[in-house]
Amino acid sequence: MPDVIKTADSERLRDGLLMSKGALRMQSVGALAGRSILIAIASSSLIAILFIFYFIIRDALPFFQIEGIREFLTSTRWYPSREEAEFGALAIFFGSALVTLGAVVVAVPMGVLAALCLSDILPFSIRQVVKPVIEMLAAIPSVVYGFFALVVFAPLMQERGGSMLAAGAWIIFAPLAVLATAVLSDLLSSRLDGKARLVSQIVSVALVGGLFLAGLLRMHGFLVGLTIVSGTNALNVSIILGIMALPTIVSVSEDALNAVGRDLREGSYALGATRAETLLRVVVPAARSGIMAAVILGVMRAIGETMVVWMASGNAARIPGPWFNFLEPIRTLTATIAGDMGEADHVTGSARYHVLFVMALCLLMFAFISNLASEIILRRARKRGSV
Amino acid sequence: MLDGSFSTVGVIAIVLMFISLVILLGPIFARGFGAFVFKGTVEYRKLMLDKFGRGDRERIIAEVAGAAKTREPVYELMEQFRVELKEKDYDYRSRYGQPFKELEELVEDLFGPAPGSSMPVLVRGQYGQTRWDRANVKLGNILFIEEYDYSDSSKMGELVLVPRADLFAGTSLEPLFRLLESDIEKMMRPRTTVYWRFLFDGSYDSHFFGGIWPELLGTFYLAIGAMLFAVPLGVITAIYLAEYAGDSRFVSLLRTCISSLAGVPSIVFGLFGLAFFINAIHVSPSKSVLAGSFTLALLVLPTVIRASEEAIKAVPRSYKEGAMSLGAGKWRTVVTVILPAALPGILTSIIISLGRAAGETAPIIFTAAVSVGKPLALWETMSQPTPALPWNIYNLATEHEAVDEIRHVQYGMVVTLIVLVLLLNITAIVLRARISKKLRG
Numbered sequence: 044m045p046d047v048i049k050t051a052d053s054e055r056l057r058d059g060l061l062m063s064k065g066a067l068r069m070q071s072v073g074a075l076a077g078r079s080i081l082i083a084i085a086s087s088s089l090i091a092i093l094f095i096f097y098f099i100i101r102d103a104l105p106f107f108q109i110e111g112i113r114e115f116l117t118s119t120r121w122y123p124s125r126e127e128a129e130f131g132a133l134a135i136f137f138g139s140a141l142v143t144l145g146a147v148v149v150a151v152p153m154g155v156l157a158a159l160c161l162s163d164i165l166p167f168s169i170r171q172v173v174k175p176v177i178e179m180l181a182a183i184p185s186v187v188y189g190f191f192a193l194v195v196f197a198p199l200m201q202e203r204g205g206s207m208l209a210a211g212a213w214i215i216f217a218p219l220a221v222l223a224t225a226v227l228s229d230l231l232s233s234r235l236d237g238k239a240r241l242v243s244q245i246v247s248v249a250l251v252g253g254l255f256l257a258g259l260l261r262m263h264g265f266l267v268g269l270t271i272v273s274g275t276n277a278l279n280v281s282i283i284l285g286i287m288a289l290p291t292i293v294s295v296s297e298d299a300l301n302a303v304g305r306d307l308r309e310g311s312y313a314l315g316a317t318r319a320e321t322l323l324r325v326v327v328p329a330a331r332s333g334i335m336a337a338v339i340l341g342v343m344r345a346i347g348e349t350m351v352v353w354m355a356s357g358n359a360a361r362i363p364g365p366w367f368n369f370l371e372p373i374r375t376l377t378a379t380i381a382g383d384m385g386e387a388d389h390v391t392g393s394a395r396y397h398v399l400f401v402m403a404l405c406l407l408m409f410a411f412i413s414n415l416a417s418e419i420i421l422r423r424a425r426k427r428g429s430v
Numbered sequence: 431m432l433d434g435s436f437s438t439v440g441v442i443a444i445v446l447m448f449i450s451l452v453i454l455l456g457p458i459f460a461r462g463f464g465a466f467v468f469k470g471t472v473e474y475r476k477l478m479l480d481k482f483g484r485g486d487r488e489r490i491i492a493e494v495a496g497a498a499k500t501r502e503p504v505y506e507l508m509e510q511f512r513v514e515l516k517e518k519d520y521d522y523r524s525r526y527g528q529p530f531k532e533l534e535e536l537v538e539d540l541f542g543p544a545p546g547s548s549m550p551v552l553v554r555g556q557y558g559q560t561r562w563d564r565a566n567v568k569l570g571n572i573l574f575i576e577e578y579d580y581s582d583s584s585k586m587g588e589l590v591l592v593p594r595a596d597l598f599a600g601t602s603l604e605p606l607f608r609l610l611e612s613d614i615e616k617m618m619r620p621r622t623t624v625y626w627r628f629l630f631d632g633s634y635d636s637h638f639f640g641g642i643w644p645e646l647l648g649t650f651y652l653a654i655g656a657m658l659f660a661v662p663l664g665v666i667t668a669i670y671l672a673e674y675a676g677d678s679r680f681v682s683l684l685r686t687c688i689s690s691l692a693g694v695p696s697i698v699f700g701l702f703g704l705a706f707f708i709n710a711i712h713v714s715p716s717k718s719v720l721a722g723s724f725t726l727a728l729l730v731l732p733t734v735i736r737a738s739e740e741a742i743k744a745v746p747r748s749y750k751e752g753a754m755s756l757g758a759g760k761w762r763t764v765v766t767v768i769l770p771a772a773l774p775g776i777l778t779s780i781i782i783s784l785g786r787a788a789g790e791t792a793p794i795i796f797t798a799a800v801s802v803g804k805p806l807a808l809w810e811t812m813s814q815p816t817p818a819l820p821w822n823i824y825n826l827a828t829e830h831e832a833v834d835e836i837r838h839v840q841y842g843m844v845v846t847l848i849v850l851v852l853l854l855n856i857t858a859i860v861l862r863a864r865i866s867k868k869l870r871g
Contacts (some may be wrong), residue, residue, distance in 0.1 A: 183788075185792075222439050350820075380700075
């Protein structure tokens, strides 16, 4: 071929098929420019995070210069608007921790059980129905939860507090008691055979079940007698926050449970394990880190939530009577920021303004660290899973 | 046994989730419905005619006159008692003076200003109760006095209703109470009313009357404004992450940043918006829709990025390979083949983020929201703050001066917001189901 075509022709041919040097350079410059623009835009979230940290820290620092940090972390006296302002935020930190703890108690057992149920127990068709329900729970705006907590839930709690708590306790503890009875009786009689096993099972079920029943009845009596002074309290907020954190916990831990392969489950079944044994001994331990990450994300959701706690926590900046008294009003970091900024807004530059940024910084650091933790846990789990 | 009870507990957890959704939405929908469909009294129709020019003028005037006629005996009895009060001695006056004044106020609350008296300045004072349920509450206040019985010191005070008629027993005012009780329907003329314009009316006298249009419009502005900034940024980032980025350290840093951004508490976004957009770079002199939109955009950015990336990655490899083998460059492939194929998925992510932006409250508290305001024109969004549904729900439920009087407005707002958000989410769910069917088939 090269022999037949003359040089001029081949030049022309090459010009037709390939680009000239200039065009080639243009294209590579274009590609480079395009790529850099792409990377610049893609870095927007990196820039956003840096800016958020910078601007929160910038407005938080003056507080340390004006007031120092000791009082902020050790005192429970929060009087920012007084002449002699006091900025003891300990009670507020405590309030945030308390409602988060409450939310975890509500959401984690329920969420993990629901996730187990979705991944291993329920048939596919029911799963298709449950998923949208979870999505709806996640989609409802937080102010709606807050409105519900304040306008519907709080008065209900105030009027029928005792009986409502008792009903709630039955709903939660009765199934758990049944489960515990089953597990215990199984354990107690696992060594025996034949008739002795049956007898032992019946006896242990009666014994343990009776014990639990007595405990439940006792609790019922105690709860019914309880009067709740104010419906806007830590318990109210904890329950609502728990429900809000539920979708996160369910979906993340379900993902983790699904990531545990079929082979592990089938191997367990092949060894003769029952479904419950497989779930408890094989699937849950294998998905442990994913469930851990789910819990961390749920905690983040609860601690960062503003509207519900602002509306329905009672906003009292003090540590409750005995510290675990969930029936007293509390105040959280987020609610303090939201509530006090309105008044502090006009006096930009005062300690009162900057202290809110210090609180925001604490929230931000907490969120950042727990996010990193959950990411590291998940990444490690993924790596281990792929090996 | 163990197996069975284990499954049962799991199922109970799921059922509890269902129940909490029903308990949450049930009362809100039931009462929120009352903002749109309720029994309106003659006062309502008068208000609508005066303020909005709605309804058949002559019929309403005739109806108002009819109602006024049935109310006449009430005012006559009161006038009679007023005269009586003047004539009687000091003891009598000091005994009945205060209770009578209270009663006068209550009647004015129910029926609006008495004929012949001067018009109050506030719109809420110019009309009686426009809603039959509220009218009944007010009537209850007239007929009974709420007292708390503290005789049993071990318990909280118990509510006791004392008939107000007892207070005026033996006076010429006594028949008034029976009259009110028996003829209230004629005096107020309740009729089932459908007020769909609740969505599109402005509010009168800080939400005592009228609708929620400024809030609804503000929510639209904020949510759509946020998407205007978040979608281009988010989708381009997603394209980069899905198609160009390898597995470099920079990319993993980027991913960490995106998930950190998703974890930042919403109130911190609000403070950042205040400190950065308003105090540092002055996008507007004070709160504005623009600043709020920027803040919300940052908030939804991670959602947009993640969902769009997933949508792009879900496009089958063969599409891309086909385009490449036909000689298309990388960028060309992305723009002409991959993006169109991923479009429904990206749309889903946009819809979900839109719902998220519409419902967020904390970020707009310091950057965009005010409690009372007019509906804004488009160009005003650059510099003016706006009322918005989520913020006003908070505001009306906690800070309004007459929280109990306007419960129906609060519920109406909540229902509007929920329906808005859920409709968006259901659209997204349906869209996603169709996409996955298409990709599978």
